[in-house]
Amino acid sequence: MKRAVLDELEKILGQERMSTKTADLYVYGFDASIHHKTPHVVVRPKDAHEVSEIVKLANRIRTPIIPRGAGTAMCGHTVPLKGGIIVDLTQMNKIKEVRIEDLYCVVEPGVVYDKLNAVLGKHGFWFPTSPGSGEACTIGGMVATNASGMRAIKYGATRDYVLGLEVVLPTGEIMHTGTRTLKNSSGYQLDRLMVGSEGTLGIVTEITLKLAFKPKASAMTLAAFDSLYDAGKCVSNIIKRPLMPSAIELMDSVCIKAVNKCMNVGLPDKAAILMIEVDGHPAAVEDELKIVEEICRQSGAVSTEPTRDKKRIDFWTYSRKAIMPALSRYGEKFVSVALADDMSVPISKIPEAVVAFQKIAERNGVVIGTYGHSADGNLHTKMLVEPFSQDSWRRGEKAVTEIFDKVIELGGTVTGEHGVSITKAPYMQKERADSIETMRRIKKALDPKNIMNPGKMFEWQGSIIAHLRYPAFSERAAPASVVDQEEHRACSK
Numbered sequence: 248m249k250r251a252v253l254d255e256l257e258k259i260l261g262q263e264r265m266s267t268k269t270a271d272l273y274v275y276g277f278d279a280s281i282h283h284k285t286p287h288v289v290v291r292p293k294d295a296h297e298v299s300e301i302v303k304l305a306n307r308i309r310t311p312i313i314p315r316g317a318g319t320a321m322c323g324h325t326v327p328l329k330g331g332i333i334v335d336l337t338q339m340n341k342i343k344e345v346r347i348e349d350l351y352c353v354v355e356p357g358v359v360y361d362k363l364n365a366v367l368g369k370h371g372f373w374f375p376t377s378p379g380s381g382e383a384c385t386i387g388g389m390v391a392t393n394a395s396g397m398r399a400i401k402y403g404a405t406r407d408y409v410l411g412l413e414v415v416l417p418t419g420e421i422m423h424t425g426t427r428t429l430k431n432s433s434g435y436q437l438d439r440l441m442v443g444s445e446g447t448l449g450i451v452t453e454i455t456l457k458l459a460f461k462p463k464a465s466a467m468t469l470a471a472f473d474s475l476y477d478a479g480k481c482v483s484n485i486i487k488r489p490l491m492p493s494a495i496e497l498m499d500s501v502c503i504k505a506v507n508k509c510m511n512v513g514l515p516d517k518a519a520i521l522m523i524e525v526d527g528h529p530a531a532v533e534d535e536l537k538i539v540e541e542i543c544r545q546s547g548a549v550s551t552e553p554t555r556d557k558k559r560i561d562f563w564t565y566s567r568k569a570i571m572p573a574l575s576r577y578g579e580k581f582v583s584v585a586l587a588d589d590m591s592v593p594i595s596k597i598p599e600a601v602v603a604f605q606k607i608a609e610r611n612g613v614v615i616g617t618y619g620h621s622a623d624g625n626l627h628t629k630m631l632v633e634p635f636s637q638d639s640w641r642r643g644e645k646a647v648t649e650i651f652d653k654v655i656e657l658g659g660t661v662t663g664e665h666g667v668s669i670t671k672a673p674y675m676q677k678e679r680a681d682s683i684e685t686m687r688r689i690k691k692a693l694d695p696k697n698i699m700n701p702g703k704m705f706e707w708q709g710s711i712i713a714h715l716r717y718p719a720f721s722e723r724a725a726p727a728s729v730v731d732q733e734e735h736r737a738c739s740k
C-alpha cells in the first residue's frame with residue numbers, strides 16, 4: 248500500500264489507531280476458519296464519521312475493505328483475500344441506550360454479546376440468541392452473519408431482534424434503516440438485507456435491538472441413548488408433542504469421548520446424549536420437565552438426569568461448549584477444523600442426517616464429530632484432519648461435498664448460523680442456484696467497485712481448501728497418508 252494512502256489514513260485516525268506492523272498484520276489475517284491471508288493495514292475507528300472517511304478513501308483508490316468484530320467467524324469471513332484495509336470495530340463498544348419501557352436498546356457494533364446481556368439482565372431482560380461464542384463475539388459480527396445459537400428454536404436468530412441499523416455504505420454515505428418501534432412496514436426492509444450480508448454491502452456502525460423478557464426459571468435433562476438415530480428421533484418427538492423447549496443440544500459418541508477425555512467431565516459414554524432445556528414460569532417448567540422425561544424414555548433413552556440446579560445446568564452447558572477445543576485432542580495427529588460445520592435440516596430429518604454423516608465419514612476415511620442445536624435442526628460437524636497431509640484435506644473436502652449434497656437433498660441449508668464466506672461458498676452456490684444472480688445485482692448496485700470484503704460468497708470459485716492456515720500444501724507438507732482408522736478406533740475405546 249502506498250505511503251500516501253497510509254498518510255491519509257493517519258490523518259483520519261491518528262497513528263495510534265492504525266498499524267502496519269508485521270505481527271499485527273499476521274494475526275489480523277486469521278479468524279476461526281481454516282484460512283489465512285495478510286492485510287495491508289489495520290485501522291480501529293471510534294465512530295461512524297471515521298468509518299465513513301475510511302470507506303470514502305478505500306472507494307476512491309479501489310482498495311478492499313474488510314469489517315471485523317472479534318474475528319470468531321468460522322468460514323474465512325474476515326480473512327482479507329485480496330489484502331487491503333481491515334476495519335477493526337471493537338473500539339466502537341458503547342451501549343448507547345437501554346429503553347426497557349420501549350423494549351429496545353441501541354448499541355455500537357463492537358459491544359460483546361455477553362457484556363450486553365450482563366447489562367440487560369439487571370433489568371430482567373436479555374438478547375436471547377445465545378451463540379456459543381457469546382463471551383467474545385460482537386453484536387456487529389452477529390448482525391453481519393445473522394448469528395444465533397442453542398435457543399433459536401424458542402427465541403429466534405439475530406435478524407428477529409434487529410429493529411434498525413446505521414450503516415456506512417460502500418460509497419461512505421451514512422444510511423439509517425428501520426425504526427425504534429416494534430412494528431414497521433415503512434418501505435423496503437433494508438435492515439433485513441444487511442443482516443447476513445457478511446461485510447459485503449457496508450459497515451454497520453449502530454444497531455437498535457428489540458429486548459426479550461428473561462425467563463424466571465429453567466431446568467435441564469441429560470438423556471443418554473444407545474443409538475444416535477433414536478436421539479435424533481427424540482428431538483422431533485418432543486417438538487411434535489407439542490412442547491417448546493428452549494434448547495436441545497445433541498452430542499454424538501465422538502464428541503462425548505473427546506470432551507470426557509479432555510475435561511474429565513463424566514458425560515454418559517453412550518452413542519449420543521441430548522441436553523434438553525425448558526424455561527419460563529416455574530410451574531410451567533416443572534410440568535414440561537416431566538413431559539420431557541416421559542418422551543425421552545418412550546424414545547429409547549437409557550438414562551435421564553433432570554436438574555433445576557443452575558450450577559449443574561451451567562456445568563453441562565460448559566461441557567457442551569468444550570466440544571470444539573476437545574476434538575483437537577481426540578487423537579494425537581488430528582486437529583478439529585470447521586468443515587461442513589453448520590448445516591440445518593428440517594427437524595424430522597435429523598435422524599436420517601446424522602446417520603448419513605457417519606456413513607460418509609466412514610466411506611471417506613475421515614473422523615467427524617456431530618453435535619448441534621438439534622431443536623431447530625441445526626447440526627454441527629467438525630472434521631478431524633491431519634493438518635500436514637494433503638490427502639487428509641482432500642478426503643475431508645470430498646466428505647464435505649457429500650454431506651452438503653445430502654443436506655440439500657433433505658430440504659436443508661448448508662448454513663444455519665455461521666454463514667458462507669469462503670468455506671461454504673460452492674455449496675451455497677448450489678443451494679441458491681436461482682437467486683445468486685439477484686444477489687450479484689444487489690452487490691453491484693450498492694458496491695460497483697467491489698471494495699467490500701471481495702471474493703467471498705457468490706464470488707468464490709474453486710476448491711475451499713485454499714489459503715490454508717495449515718502447511719499441508721507448502722514445503723512443510725507431509726507425504727500423503729491414509730487417515731489412521733486404527734488411531735480413530737483406539738480413541739473410540
Ligand SMILES: Cc1cc2nc3c(=O)[nH]c(=O)nc-3n(C[C@H](O)[C@H](O)[C@H](O)COP(=O)(O)OP(=O)(O)OC[C@H]3O[C@@H](n4cnc5c(N)ncnc54)[C@H](O)[C@@H]3O)c2cc1C
Pocket residue numbers: 278279313314315316317318319320321324325336356377378379380383384385386387388389390391392393394395396397445446447449450451452571664665700
Ligand atoms: C467457539 C465458537 C462458537 C461459535 N458458536 C456460534 C453459534 O453458536 N452461533 C453462531 O451463529 N455462530 C457461532 N460462531 C461463529 C461466530 O462466533 C459468529 O458468526 C459471530 O457472530 C461472529 O462475530 P464476530 O464479532 O466475531 O464477527 P467477525 O468474525 O469479526 O466477523 C464476521 C463477519 O461479519 C462482518 N462484520 C463484523 N462486524 C461488522 C460490522 N460492524 N459491519 C459489517 N460487517 C461486519 C465481517 O466482515 C465478517 O464477514 C462460533 C464461533 C466460535 C469460534
